[in-house]
Amino acid sequence: MKFKLTLWLFAFLLSSTGMAGDKTLIRIGALAFGTVNWELAALNKENLLANAGFELQIIPMANPQAGKIALQSKAVDLIVSDWIWVSRMRAGGSDYTFYPYSNTSGALVVPADSPIQTLTELQGKKLGIAGGELDKNWLLLQALGQRQNIELDDAVTKVYGAPPLLNQQLLQQRIDAVINYWHFAARLEAKGFRQILDGAEILRQLGIEEQVPSLGYVFRQSWANRHQQAIAEFLQLTAEAKDRLCRSDTTWAKIIPLTKAKDSATQDMLRQRYCEGRVQKWGKANQLAAEKIYQLLRRLSGNKLTGSSEQLQAGTFWQRD
Structure with missing residues (x-):
């Protein structure tokens, strides 16, 4: 067909x-x-x-x-x-x-020879962020930083942009790291760039073991x-x-x-x-x-992503009869 x-x-x-x-x-x-x-x-x-x-x-x-x-x-x-x-x-x-x-979710990626190994070493660096300020990977990375007493929103220089543009920025050494959608992160990895954290690992370090x-x-x-x-x-x-x-x-x-x-x-x-x-x-x-x-x-x-509802709505996940 x-x-x-x-x-x-x-x-x-x-x-x-x-x-x-x-x-x-x-x-x-x-x-x-x-x-x-x-x-x-x-x-x-x-x-x-x-x-x-x-x-x-x-x-x-x-x-x-x-x-x-x-x-x-x-x-x-x-x-x-x-x-x-x-x-x-x-x-x-x-x-x-x-x-x-x-x-599959996004990932935090740096050049292979980057000194950045942890979120602590991300402080003071230029971070490319795909999806804008309300990107879920970026928000969850901030949550993980807060657990480590790091306010990433203040600690990094944020560079927002389209995923392919951010990859180019990293390739040209104009930014130090990027948190990008998984397929763009994979393209960087294929060129020898190093993944520090992916979305699943961020969740695990936040205490959420189940895949979502x-x-x-x-x-x-x-x-x-x-x-x-x-x-x-x-x-x-x-x-x-x-x-x-x-x-x-x-x-x-x-x-x-x-x-x-x-x-x-x-x-x-x-x-x-x-x-x-x-x-x-x-x-x-x-x-x-x-x-x-x-x-x-x-x-x-601040409710901007989820809306004003205090809880995940019933019926959000499909249940077959």
Whole structure:
């Protein structure tokens, strides 16, 4: 089955409960260069959709905000986003819900020969921060600094910027370290740069042992209730696609062009970090850990990231009937 790059006008004309023949139509809004495209492509290249009970339509999105707008306007049924946004929207009366997609998170990276080994040695340095002042990795890094009596917000010179630009700044020695999204951090590692902490290690040092995916598939609860078999099959098949990408060199080779990585070292590092992010466990303990993270982010952002709700909203994480 060929993936369809559908015009926005056509997307809006389709209803959220549309059917493709006798199959449920699932319209997913995916970033043009997002890693979710790797497993969506693998669904096609591995022929996993041949007997699926749903029809998949991929609608390219220019950026994460465009995906959220498309979901809210019912131009798509599903996007990849974060559970903090889901909780905030539920507090406002929406019925969005979240199912884990990846455990992989950002990382703090320095040059191989950098003297920086700990957060203490980060003081007085120029730190590149992807995602702005409300980036979750940056906020959690500040929480870890506070545990070590370091106010990183005051102790470093903050340089905000787009992820690829920050990588260039580090390569050109204009900044001393960067906390960047995982795939940009992986590209630096492939060039010999050194990872000090990733998101999972930050959480462990904050006393949170359970893995909590920051990204997941987001969709309306009401839509999922109407199409439970289709969404369950979609999630099962995408997990199978991800496993094949990690188990089979042949499957991985088919999607390498999507990584935009020209050298084998970068391709291998991207694959390693991507596969480390596979969600192996997701249950009550992980969701309780998410509540702890929510409280940290709420305090550190002054409610700017989470909204005014004092707690993670019930229903944020999808529970199958």
